[in-house]
Amino acid sequence: METILIALEAFSLLIASLAIYRLWLAPLARLPGPSMCAISRLPLMYHEFNGNRRSFIHDLHMKYGPIVRVAPDEVSFATREAVKEIYTSGGSGYNKPPFYFLFEHFDTGNMFSTLEKVEHADIKKQFAERYSKLHVTKPGVAFAIQENVDAFVEKATERLGASVDIYDLLHCFALDGITGHLFYPSGLHSQTSPSDHKIMEELCYQDGLRRAYFAHYFPALWRVYSKLTGAAKGPGGSLVHAYVLNTTRTSPADPYTVLDKLRAVDARDASRPALLSASECMDHLVAGIDTTGDGLCFLMHHLSLPHPSSQRVQAKLHAELQEHGGAPLDDLPYLEAVVKEGLRMFGPVPMSLPRLVPAGGRVVDGVNLPGGTIVSCQAYTLHRLDEGVWADPEEFLPERWLASEGAAERDRLFFAFAAGGRGCIGKHLAMLEMKLLLRDVYSSYCTRIAPEMTASMEQDDQTVSTRPKDQKCLIIFEKLDNA
Numbered sequence: 001m002e003t004i005l006i007a008l009e010a011f012s013l014l015i016a017s018l019a020i021y022r023l024w025l026a027p028l029a030r031l032p033g034p035s036m037c038a039i040s041r042l043p044l045m046y047h048e049f050n051g052n053r054r055s056f057i058h059d060l061h062m063k064y065g066p067i068v069r070v071a072p073d074e075v076s077f078a079t080r081e082a083v084k085e086i087y088t089s090g091g092s093g094y095n096k097p098p099f100y101f102l103f104e105h106f107d108t109g110n111m112f113s114t115l116e117k118v119e120h121a122d123i124k125k126q127f128a129e130r131y132s133k134l135h136v137t138k139p140g141v142a143f144a145i146q147e148n149v150d151a152f153v154e155k156a157t158e159r160l161g162a163s164v165d166i167y168d169l170l171h172c173f174a175l176d177g178i179t180g181h182l183f184y185p186s187g188l189h190s191q192t193s194p195s196d197h198k199i200m201e202e203l204c205y206q207d208g209l210r211r212a213y214f215a216h217y218f219p220a221l222w223r224v225y226s227k228l229t230g231a232a233k234g235p236g237g238s239l240v241h242a243y244v245l246n247t248t249r250t251s252p253a254d255p256y257t258v259l260d261k262l263r264a265v266d267a268r269d270a271s272r273p274a275l276l277s278a279s280e281c282m283d284h285l286v287a288g289i290d291t292t293g294d295g296l297c298f299l300m301h302h303l304s305l306p307h308p309s310s311q312r313v314q315a316k317l318h319a320e321l322q323e324h325g326g327a328p329l330d331d332l333p334y335l336e337a338v339v340k341e342g343l344r345m346f347g348p349v350p351m352s353l354p355r356l357v358p359a360g361g362r363v364v365d366g367v368n369l370p371g372g373t374i375v376s377c378q379a380y381t382l383h384r385l386d387e388g389v390w391a392d393p394e395e396f397l398p399e400r401w402l403a404s405e406g407a408a409e410r411d412r413l414f415f416a417f418a419a420g421g422r423g424c425i426g427k428h429l430a431m432l433e434m435k436l437l438l439r440d441v442y443s444s445y446c447t448r449i450a451p452e453m454t455a456s457m458e459q460d461d462q463t464v465s466t467r468p469k470d471q472k473c474l475i476i477f478e479k480l481d482n483a
């Protein structure tokens, strides 16, 4: 009994000393933030497992300002100086922490899951050209995207006046778009083919948040659990895995596809593990579906609301698109402003993107941080906190993007696609897909929320992305009088 008491006392003393060190003596001790977060990671973990990390951190920034200590060894920033240092210094900013191992597929790494930036840059060189603006706007590539947009418009307007679940349809659109870009002509046609639609369902309707955090925080337990149950860390299941493995191995792919580039890399290096290309393609597929699908879904939902402000934006969009029918996309400033405002307010990747302070420490936005500290910015807060840049941050105002005054400040804080060499490689593809779809819908149709739409569109956060809570969005399409 006495031994147990002594052990308990020793343990309490240890905890108390650790708490005192973290609260008052550690290098991060002077940073603002709740005491409980300074002492333990548990408050942050609690919010992560419950899908509230983004709103928890945002509320902390609202209370404590642009720099907050969110865990004993983790600091969240919401300034452009921090974005510049963390994500763009030396080109690609700081290395990633092991959190990104969550994004491996087939137990094999890929560009996104690679922690070290020099290794990352070597992988990126292999196929980055396939995602450049020049490449995605080449006639052959843009033609495939346009075919996909046509399929969306046809499906959405099949029964004018009846409700359509655009959550489902937009995820099919995004899946067909990214698989076309990766594998054309071996891409999926989930907008029209029921068997391909099952792959979209498998990818988009599962709930992997707790599983992912469990795998991240308890890797040894996870290994046992996944061996016993066959569970995978990331999204997707047997259908999509079989599709990607088979397609990367044997299916035909046109010369301008991503797969064609990867096959050339494989051909040059016989020792390259076969699963590297499959893991890379699987990652792009996952990165390209929910992002474009959810971003468009939040935006079209907002434009369809019965509020005068949404109707005003739709009317201005119709006017621009009808007046400048045949104009190139780059000459449609209001369309561009609507897409950017959608990404500012309801960007599909609003969460912290963690990075590690290099050994030896660094100064981020005037704060000395020891090596190994986890630092991050989150788009949700960068897009709202500084009201000098974002007047009325909760108002959907595309016009803010058209004013020349403050343009540089807005661009520097715009973080929907992140920043630097590790920012979104699919940005030009995504912008093209979103703009073409919105152009073709809103030049001929208006949209409104269906009366039977009761599903919640609240943001339901995943590990770095977000999606509409009830994964359903019923919209009615109607032909414009003058279309």
Ligand code: HEM
Pocket: 111, 112, 113, 124, 178, 283, 284, 285, 287, 288, 289, 291, 292, 295, 347, 348, 349, 353, 354, 415, 416, 417, 418, 421, 422, 423, 424, 425, 426, 427, 429, 430, 464
């Ligand atoms: C609206 C649409 C999209 C948004 C908002 C978006 C956003 C982002 C963000 C914020 C990152 C950085 C994540 C991090 O550092 O943790 C990222 C990375 C990435 N995105 Fe996107 N994305 C979109 C569409 C796409 C599409 C269509 C693709 C198609 C391939 C794609 C592929 C990727 C890849 C491969 C990376 C990793 C880049 C790297 O490791 O260098 N994304 N995206």
